[in-house]
Amino acid sequence: MTAQTDLNDVLLDAIQPAHGGREVFDPATGQPIGRAPEHSVVDLQEAIDAARAAQPAWAARGHAERIGLLNKAADAIEAHAEELARILSREQGKPLNGPNARFEVGACVAWLRAAADTPLEPETIVDDGTTHAVLTYRPLGVVGAIGPWNWPMMITIWQLGPALRMGNTVVVKPSEYTPLSVLALVHVLNLALPQGVLAAVSGGREVGEALAGHPGVDKVMFTGSIATGKAIVRSSAETLKRLTLELGGNDAGIVLPDADPAAIAEGLFWGAFINTGQTCAALKRLYVHEDTYDQVCDALTEYAKNVPMGVGLDEQNVLGPLQNRAQYEIVARLVEAAKASGARILLGGNPAGDQAGYFYPTTLVADIDNDNPLVAEEQFGPALPIIKYSTVEEAVQMANGLEVGLGASVWSSDREKAREIASLIEAGTVWINEHGAIDPRVPFGGAKQSGYGLEFGAEGLKHLGQPQIIKG
DSSP states (O other): OOHHHHHHHHHHHHHSOSSOOEEEEOTTTOOEEEEEOOOOHHHHHHHHHHHHHHHHHHHHTHHHHHHHHHHHHHHHHHHTHHHHHHHHHHHHOOOSSSSSHHHHHHHHHHHHHHHHHSOOOOEEEEESSSOEEEEEEEEOSEEEEEOOSSSHHHHHHHHHHHHHHTTOEEEEEOOSSSHHHHHHHHHHHTTTSOTTSEEEOOOOHHHHHHHHHOTTOOEEEEESOHHHHHHHHHHHGGGTOEEEEEOOOOEEEEEOTTSOHHHHHHHHHHHHHGGGGOOTTSEEEEEEETTTHHHHHHHHHHHHTTSOBOOTTSTTOOBOOOSSHHHHHHHHHHHHHHHHTTOEEEEOOOOOTTOSSOOOOOEEEESOOTTSHHHHSOOOSSEEEEEEESSHHHHHHHHTOSSEESEEEEEOSOHHHHHHHHTTSOSSEEEESOSSOOOTTSOBOOEETTEEOOBSHHHHHHTTEEEEEEEO
């Protein structure tokens, strides 16, 4: 047993129940990792009670003291970064290297420090000698944070960092698929935070439903599917909770005819295949003009075929498995539907039947209709459909044709032309010559059924506070 394995075991031992619990398995190997506690609605009630009791004192510390403690919590993540990354790799499946496990832990540090250090000053609305009005933000109270399994640590930080900064206390409910990662992260954060300020409750759907509807929770932040987001809206209605919902996307990318296929191939690949395609704001359908269609297909295939996929703890890999069997079956079904329709498989589409983990090969699909299920449904995995278009107006119409709008991208050698086209796309964020490049200083949120509310930057902080006007 290596020294690093010993460290991982120490952190796992700190979060595992002394007896019982649910066994969690590595999606790359099928081997057990550890046991997650199975908390109940009673445990949730205790966590919410503790959070409510701790919230007034946490708010009373003021911004400066909370900022200092959150930066100490970021220091704690840095001190345990490799342990956290290895637990994440084993549980979620993403490799240590590339934009994956070590990257995600590093992003936790960056986003937590950004949430702590972003200025949010009182805003004078009117001061004309007669009327004086100032806009400030008070804490909401207790925030419930319900996270996903694809970026479990990073998205948890997106939720809890600004919530704590604004004087709220937080109860986290991790995904049933990736509880150990989040429990380990919360354990490390609590090495620096006061008792009761942050808690994690690991349980099933009934715990998530109870959190969403609990009268002692003042706001819910959720990242996940549209169906679950709608259920949270219904659960929260009785108490009129504030909500931030970052829901599913089926992001479109439009390659304009002046784009250089060789120059954009790497960016297109990682826009689509970061985290093996398991990213809400990943590029999931690519529209390419007929003049450069074949060249873009060739350049993307040439790049993709050389990107290694395998077990995450092997240092050379940068693509991993699907995190769970259900997601694997969705990707397989959609690729088979594309093949049955006569679409052309440029790469992949042929998973090995005898593999231990949920590995689906990097798959590129050309000559596919826009209404094919692989295009119209969110695949959330390593399969990218490439659709040919004749006019830019047609491409924009197809990009806007779905009831989701998390992100999108436009690829062109003419940045001003790309920005002009970007303004026509119905999405919360439209990137130019990149896709999915989020920044903790830049607000992020969805359009249409991809959710509502903003995260990141000063706007994200405001969504974790109660606006209050002081006039007089």
